[in-house]
Amino acid sequence: MIPITDPKGQFTLIQEKIMSQINDVLLSGNYILGHHVTEFENQIAKRLGVSDAIAVANGTDALVLVLRAYNIGKGDEVITTPFSFFATAxxxxxxxxxxxxADIDETFNLDPEKVRGKITSATKAILPVHLFGLPADMDQINTIASEHQLIVIEDACQAFGAKYKGKEAGSLGDAACFSFFPTKNLSTMGDGGLITTSDKNIAERIRTLRSHGSSKKYFHQEIGYNSRLDELHAAILLVCLKYIDSWNEKRRLLAQRYYKDLDAVPFLKLPPIINHSTHVYHLFSIQSDHRRDLIHHLKQLGIQTGIYYPCCIHLQEVYKNLGYQKGDFPVAEKMSQSLFSIPLFPTMTSGEQSQVISALRGFEVTGS
Ligand SMILES: Cc1ncc(COP(=O)(O)O)c(C=O)c1O
Incomplete structure (x- = not known):
């Protein structure tokens, strides 16, 4: 089976270096908030050109902690996309x-004009997602936010290393969240997350919140969380960080080949190319009116696919109380019915990619 992604393949490439780092942590005797976490935070802050990076337990916690740090809570509204992993909402x-x-556009990201129409006196923040590794239209989103004094929090969980007009995802709003879940482009062998910001007060508050609302040991200013990145994960991530640019480049090269070899296939619509953005292709997602049959056809040929996401967030059962209806966000709903992702990962071989391409080209549309 050609998998849709292959974290094990990626880790195995650098197995010796990872094992040596794991050994280093073991022998340090310091397993929580030690020098690996500090070093990882410093390297990310430097790379992104932000004052602070705060490592936490996972991407979902990163979002929760950042919202808490901005005092966003009961009675407040946050505008976001209905087409993301559920954790965003x-x-x-x-x-x-x-x-x-607010609905998305053909880039799969928030449509800034739709955001504008959702602002009320209760709106506190806009939370764009850089879905599949492509940055949202941040200039427009930041302009809208500054017109209405709103905070902008990037959900960059799928976009480490992506760029918007030359600037790194994670440095484009007031604060940003990353996930290092194993299938992410920068990942560890478990859960991990991180927040970036250049607001020193917010950074301080997040550091307090991640450690039980305490900035001085055993003295607690508020109710917080136990949400820290383990030393082990930080050590693994420090190794992966050395390779992330070459892995992202490999992803882009694979994507280029898909564009070249699949462009003329009439029943497929490839993801749009945005010239001012550098995509990291966390996922390569294509549209087709024949999704179900295509997925079946690929499976028969030993090729795995994935549907991200089969149900928009506004239509999730748990959000019935919010009162949204089918048809409220036509673009997001169309994507949830027609989009699917095909294999793309840094260790993918040219032969594997040829198999995916010929399988897609060989599909025969039958009347339905
Ligand atoms: C867009 C998005 N937001 C948030 C998350 C949550 O991250 P985590 O799984 O690390 O909690 C994920 C990843 O799963 C994601 O893809």
């Missing part, structure tokens, strides 16, 4: 605020 609900959805 879940974090908003978990802090007591209300997610307000």
């Amino acid at each position: 879940e974090a908003i609900t978990r802090v007591g605020a209300t997610p307000v959805f």
Whole structure:
């Protein structure tokens, strides 16, 4: 089976270096908030050109902690996309605020004009997602935010190393969240997350919140969380960080070949190319009116696919109380019915990619 992604393949490439780092952690005797975490935070802050990076337990916690740090809670609204992994909206609900959805455009990201129409006196923040590794239209989103004094929090969980007009994802708003879940382009062998910001007060508050609301040991200013990145994960991530640019480049090269070899296939629509953005292709997602049959056809030929995401967030059962209806966000709903992702990962061989391409080209559309 050609997998859709292959974290094991990626880790195995650098197995010796990872094992040596793991050994280093073991012998350090310091397993929580030690020098690996500090070093990882410093390297990310430097790379992104932000004052602070705060490592936490996972990407969902990163979102929750950042919302808490900005005092977003009950009675507040946060505008976000209905087409993302559920955690984006879940974090908003978990802090007591209300997610307000605005439709996406053909880039799969928030449509800034639709955001404008959702602003009310209760809106506190805009939470764009850089879906599949492509940055959202941040200039427009930041302009809208500054017109209405709103905070901008990037959900960059799928976009480490992506760029928007030359600037790194994670440095484009007031704060940003990353996930290092194993299938992400920068990942560890478990859960991990991180927040970036250049607001020193917010950074300080997040550091307090991640350690039980305490900035001085055994003295607690507020109710917080136990949400820290383990030393082990930080050590693994420090190794992966050395390779991330070459892995992202490999992803882009694979994507280029898909564009070249699949462009003329009439029943497929490839993801749009945005010239001012550098995509990292966390996922290569294509549209087709024949999704179900295509997925079946590929499976028969030993090729795995994935549907991200089969149900928009506004139509999730748990959000029935928000009162959204089918048809509220036509673009997001169309994507949830027609989009699917094909294999793309840094260790993918040219032969494997040829198999995916010929399988797609060989599909015969039958009447239905
Ligand atoms: C867009 C997006 N937001 C948030 C998350 C949550 O991250 P995590 O799984 O690390 O909690 C993910 C990843 O799963 C994601 O893809």
